[in-house]
Amino acid sequence: MSAGAEEELGEALAEAWRAEAPYVVAALLRRHGDLGDCEDAAQEAAEAAARQWPVDGVPRDPRAWFVRVASRRLIDRVRAESARTRRETEEHARLAHRTEPADAGAQGGDADELLRMLFLCCHPALSRPSQVALSLRAVAGRGVEEIATAFAVPARTVSQRLTRARARLREVGARFEMPTSEDLPARVGAVLDTCYVIFTEGYLRSSGRDLLDTALVDEAIRLTRRLRAAIPDHDEVAGALALMLLLHARTGARTDAAGDLVTLADQDRARWTPELISEGRALVEEVLPRGPVGRYQLEAAIAAVHADARTYEQTDWKQICLLYAYLGAVAPSPTVTLNHAVAMAMAYGPAVGLRMTEPLATDRATARTHHLCAVRGHLFEQLGDRRAAAEQYAIAARLTTSIPEQRYLNRRLRALEDAAAQG
Numbered sequence: 001m002s003a004g005a006e007e008e009l010g011e012a013l014a015e016a017w018r019a020e021a022p023y024v025v026a027a028l029l030r031r032h033g034d035l036g037d038c039e040d041a042a043q044e045a046a047e048a049a050a051r052q053w054p055v056d057g058v059p060r061d062p063r064a065w066f067v068r069v070a071s072r073r074l075i076d077r078v079r080a081e082s083a084r085t086r087r088e089t090e091e092h093a094r095l096a097h098r099t100e101p102a103d104a105g106a107q108g109g110d111a112d113e114l115l116r117m118l119f120l121c122c123h124p125a126l127s128r129p130s131q132v133a134l135s136l137r138a139v140a141g142r143g144v145e146e147i148a149t150a151f152a153v154p155a156r157t158v159s160q161r162l163t164r165a166r167a168r169l170r171e172v173g174a175r176f177e178m179p180t181s182e183d184l185p186a187r188v189g190a191v192l193d194t195c196y197v198i199f200t201e202g203y204l205r206s207s208g209r210d211l212l213d214t215a216l217v218d219e220a221i222r223l224t225r226r227l228r229a230a231i232p233d234h235d236e237v238a239g240a241l242a243l244m245l246l247l248h249a250r251t252g253a254r255t256d257a258a259g260d261l262v263t264l265a266d267q268d269r270a271r272w273t274p275e276l277i278s279e280g281r282a283l284v285e286e287v288l289p290r291g292p293v294g295r296y297q298l299e300a301a302i303a304a305v306h307a308d309a310r311t312y313e314q315t316d317w318k319q320i321c322l323l324y325a326y327l328g329a330v331a332p333s334p335t336v337t338l339n340h341a342v343a344m345a346m347a348y349g350p351a352v353g354l355r356m357t358e359p360l361a362t363d364r365a366t367a368r369t370h371h372l373c374a375v376r377g378h379l380f381e382q383l384g385d386r387r388a389a390a391e392q393y394a395i396a397a398r399l400t401t402s403i404p405e406q407r408y409l410n411r412r413l414r415a416l417e418d419a420a421a422q423g
Contacts, residue, residue, distance in 0.1 A: 013053055016062040017046050021141035024066045026113035029176040032074055035120065036166035039138060041077070045070040114139060115230045116176055118223060121165075122190040125172045130165040131194045133158055140198075140219045150201060150216055188231065192240045192296065195224045199244050203251075207401035211255055217248055235287040239297030242287075245280035246303035249273040261408040265312040277307045295331035298323055317347035334366045338375055350382035370399035374409060381416065390416045 021042060028038035045066045059065040121134040136142040136150070144162070148155040179187040202216025224241045231237055253271035256262055284304045287297055302323045309315040324340035337360060345353025357376055360366045377392030390413055397409035 012058055013046075013049055016058070017049070017066075018141050020063045020066055021046070022114055022117065022139050023063055024070060025138055026117045027063075027067045028070055028074065029117060029120070030113060031071070033176055035134075035138060035169055035176075036163075037074065037077070038070075039166075041070040041073040042066065044073045112178075112230065115226055116178055118191055118227070119179060119187055120169065120174055120176055122187070122194050123169055123172070123174045124187070124190060125168050125174065126165050128190075128193065128197065130161050130168075131190065132197050133161045134165045135194050135223070136198065136219070137162055139223065142219075150213060151206075184231075188227070188234060188237065191227060192224070192236060195220045195227070196240060196244075196296075198223070199247075203247060205402055205404075209259075209403045211259065211261055211402070211404040212251065214251065217244075217251070220244060221248065235290060236294040236296050238283045238287045239294060239300045242280040242283035242300035243296055243303055245276045245283070246300060246307055249276035249280065249307065255404070259404065261404045263408075264306070267312075269310070272307070280304065281307065293326075293330070295327065298327040298330060302327070315346070317343055321347050334360055334363075334369075335371075338372060341379075342375060345379055345382070350379045354379045354383070368395075368399060370396040370405070370409075373399065374405075377409075377412065381412075386416050386420055390420075 024042045024045065025035075025038050028041060029035065032038055048069050049062075049066065053059075118135060118139050121138055122131045126134065132151075133147055136147050137144070142150075144155050144158050148158045151158075178184075198216055199220030202213040202218075202220060205211060205213060221241070221244050224237065224244060228234075228237050228241050249272045250264070250267060252273065253267035253269065254262055280300065281304050284297070284300050287293075288301060293301075302320055305316055305320050305323070320343045321340065324336060324343055328336050328340060338357065341353040341356035343353075344356055354376065357372065357379070360372050361376065366372055373392045373396035377389045377396060380386075380389035380392060393409050393413040393416070397406050397413065400406055400409070
C-alpha cells in the first residue's frame with residue numbers, strides 16, 4: 001500500500017471511529033450494562049480495525065463491524081470469568097444471543113440510546129468534573145488526550161477521573177436507562193449543566209493560547225439538540241440551546257486576524273451568524289411566555305436583547321438590567337452579580353456599576369478573580385481614575401491563564417500608561 005493510500009485509510013478509520021464510537025458504546029451498554037467494560041471492548045474493536053482494515057478494506061457498515069467485534073470481546077471476557085458467578089454466566093448468555101450485525105447497526109433508537117448514555121454519564125453519584133469528562137469520553141467520543149487538552153489538565157488526571165467515575169457507577173448500580181418522571185427534572189439539570197460547562201470551555205477557553213475551541217462548542221450544541229429532540233416540552237432545555245446558539249452566533253467576530261480578543265463593544269456585528277440568531281430568538285420567543293422561567297431561559301433572553309441591537313450603544317441596557325435582576329433572584333451567583341453590574345453601568349453610569357461590585361471586591365472568595373478585576377478596571381477607566389484602572393488591569397492580567405485575555409488586558413494597561421505619559 002502506498003504512503004498516500006495508507007494515510008487516506010488512516011483518516012477514514014479515524015473519521016469512522018469518531019462518528020461511530022458513541023453509538024457503538026451505547027449498543028453494547030444496551031446488552032451489557034457496565035460502561036467501563038463496554039468502553040474497553042469498543043476500544044479493542046478500534047484497535048482491531050487498525051490492523052484489519054488495511055488488509056480487508058473499510059467495511060460497508062463500520063458501526064456494525066465495530067459492534068460485532070466489540071461484542072465478541074465482551075463474550076470472550078465473560079467466558080473467561082463465567083465460572084466465578086452466576087450473574088456473569090447469565091450476562092454471557094444475553095450477549096451471545098444478540099450479536100448479529102443487523103441488530104448491532106440498527107439506526108432506529110440511536111438518539112434515545114445516546115440520550116440514555118448521557119444521563120448515565122451525568123449520574124448524581126458523580127462529581128461535575130467526572131460527569132463532564134465521562135460525557136466527553138463516552139458520548140462525544142473524545143480521547144483522553146483531547147479531554148486533557150481541552151480542560152488544561154494532565155492526561156493522567158483525566159484517566160484517573162474516568163476510572164473513578166466508572167467504578168462509582170458500578171458501585172451504585174447505575175443503569176443504562178432514562179430517569180423516571182419523578183427524577184427527570186433533577187437529572188435534566190445535571191445534563192444541561194454538563195453540556196453548558198462543555199460549551200463554556202469551548203466558547204471562552206480558561207487557559208492556553210486560543211480564545212475558543214469550536215469543536216467543544218459544536219459538541220455541546222449537538223448534545224443539547226439531542227436532549228431537546230428527546231424532551232421537546234422541557235423549557236430549560238430549549239433555553240439552554242437558545243443561549244448556546246445566540247452566543248455562538250458571535251464567534252466569527254470575537255477574534256481579530258491575529259487571534260486577539262475583540263470585546264462585545266467592538267465586534268463587527270455584520271460578522272455574527274444570522275441563522276443562529278434567528279433559531280435562538282425563535283426558541284426564546286417560544287418558551288418565555290409559558291413560564292415559569294429558569295436560569296437558561298433568562299440568560300438566553302439577555303443574549304437575545306444583545307442580538308436585537310444594531311450597535312453596542314443601541315442595546316436596551318435597562319431591559320437587560322431587569323432580566324439580570326430576575327436572574328439574580330432565580331439563580332444568584334457572583335457571575336450574575338458582576339454581569340448585572342456591567343449592565344447597570346451602561347444604563348445608569350459607571351459609578352452605579354462600580355458600587356454593585358463592592359461586595360464582590362470585599363469577599364475573599366471572589367476578590368482575586370480576573371473577571372472581577374477586569375470589570376472594575378474598565379469601570380474605573382470610565383470614571384477617569386487611571387491609576388485605579390491600571391492597578392485592576394494589572395492584577396487581572398496576572399490572574400488569568402488565558403493568553404488572549406492576558407494580551408487584551410495588557411493592551412488596556414499600556415493604553416492607560418501611554419495616556420498618562422502624554423499628560
